[in-house]
Amino acid sequence: MEHITFLVAVVIITALAFDFTNGFHDTANAMATSIATGAFKPKVAVTVAAVLNFAGAFLSVKVATTISGGIVNEKAGIQPSIIFAALAGAILWNLLTWLRGLPSSSSHALYGGLIGATVVGIGMNGVNFGVVVSKILIPAVASPIVAGVAAWGATKLAYLITRKGNEESSAKGFRKGQVFSASLISLAHGTNDAQKTMGIITLTLVSVGALPKHALPPTWVIVSAGAAIALGTYMGGWRIIRSMGKGLTDIQPAQGFASESAAATVILTSSHMGYGLSTTQVCSGGIMGAGLGKPGGTVRWSMARRMVYTWGLTLPAAALVSGAAAFVADKGTWGVLLVGVVLVAGSAAMFVISRRQPVHAGNVNEVTPVEVATSTAAPKTTVAA
Numbered sequence: 191m192e193h194i195t196f197l198v199a200v201v202i203i204t205a206l207a208f209d210f211t212n213g214f215h216d217t218a219n220a221m222a223t224s225i226a227t228g229a230f231k232p233k234v235a236v237t238v239a240a241v242l243n244f245a246g247a248f249l250s251v252k253v254a255t256t257i258s259g260g261i262v263n264e265k266a267g268i269q270p271s272i273i274f275a276a277l278a279g280a281i282l283w284n285l286l287t288w289l290r291g292l293p294s295s296s297s298h299a300l301y302g303g304l305i306g307a308t309v310v311g312i313g314m315n316g317v318n319f320g321v322v323v324s325k326i327l328i329p330a331v332a333s334p335i336v337a338g339v340a341a342w343g344a345t346k347l348a349y350l351i352t353r354k355g356n357e358e359s360s361a362k363g364f365r366k367g368q369v370f371s372a373s374l375i376s377l378a379h380g381t382n383d384a385q386k387t388m389g390i391i392t393l394t395l396v397s398v399g400a401l402p403k404h405a406l407p408p409t410w411v412i413v414s415a416g417a418a419i420a421l422g423t424y425m426g427g428w429r430i431i432r433s434m435g436k437g438l439t440d441i442q443p444a445q446g447f448a449s450e451s452a453a454a455t456v457i458l459t460s461s462h463m464g465y466g467l468s469t470t471q472v473c474s475g476g477i478m479g480a481g482l483g484k485p486g487g488t489v490r491w492s493m494a495r496r497m498v499y500t501w502g503l504t505l506p507a508a509a510l511v512s513g514a515a516a517f518v519a520d521k522g523t524w525g526v527l528l529v530g531v532v533l534v535a536g537s538a539a540m541f542v543i544s545r546r547q548p549v550h551a552g553n554v555n556e557v558t559p560v561e562v563a564t565s566t567a568a569p570k571t572t573v574a575a
Contacts, residue, residue: 213422246380
């Protein structure tokens with residue numbers, strides 16, 4: 191019982207660590223375009239996002255129940271060691287994509303990790319694949335398209351309405367609108383993404399009998415998950431903010447307002463329906479749609495392709511890493527410790543590497559990122575840090 195209690199504590203701490211990485215990985219979702227257009231100063235942006243992420247965690251628990259009692263079959267006998275392995279794979283993938291400046295999905299990293307670890311630790315019967323398809327895969331394909339089309343239409347409308355007005359005054363008005371729309375995305379992000387960690391912690395407590403099956407997250411779980419994602423958001427995922435704000439298109443205030451409004455609507459609607467979608471994909475789809483909606487606007491398709499490839503790789507890659515971690519963790523205490531050592535060592539290594547080309551609030555808008563793959567082949571090209 192002491193071992194189980196200790197392991198549960200380790201899983202909860204690791205889940206909150208994932209929530210922290212989710213926060214700084216996904217800060218760009220809400221604030222990249224607002225920072226790029228000057229609607230928010232960088233430090234103000236991450237502060238506002240952090241506060242609203244925390245507030246959003248209290249608005250709903252439907253996505254949390256999708257995690258705790260939907261994806262995984264609670265009756266299959268899932269153990270804390272399996273959940274720990276799932277989190278390890280998700281964190282490592284999150285940090286790797288952050289290091290490369292790629293706006294991948296923290297949500298799909300978590301889903302992939304949970305699916306891979308469960309299949310290895312329990313078997314195929316441990317995963318409710320019907321829920322995976324209906325609540326994860328279909329929204330993953332549909333949500334960025336819906337957000338993109340909505341942002342395209344909203345951008346067209348915005349430029350149509352203001353075509354005869356003063357350009358400077360219009361831009362100023364749209365920047366003011368972005369204060370609201372970006373804040374709404376931050377609130378929506380807390381409503382959707384903070385719940386995923388709540389679901390993981392609740393699933394852990396159910397697995398050891400501390401909570402009954404299909405239980406809702408306790409208040410302390412909601413508070414701690416909201417605080418962890420808020421702290422991560424405040425740290426600012428500057429690498430990904432640079433990629434989304436400057437890498438996909440040359441975003442203007444009207445486009446920023448349109449893309450943020452479209453993305454917030456999609457995220458809040460999906461949260462209400464319990465869909466565990468990727469806020470990263472939704473916001474990226476909105477930015478691309480806004481880029482195409484502006485008269486003469488363009489999208490940097492090389493960056494967009496890299497993002498889409500990363501989206502497709504995220505769930506299976508996290509599943510493979512977590513599956514391997516679950517295989518090792520299932521060997522006993524030494525296996526869990528080994529997974530923990532690899533997780534800490536891998537995370538520390540990526541942090542050290544990131545310090546070679548630091549990106550921060552002071553230089554986040556200075557350069558336009560290009561493909562990371564060119565960093566060694568073409569040193570003369572400016573590369574996103």
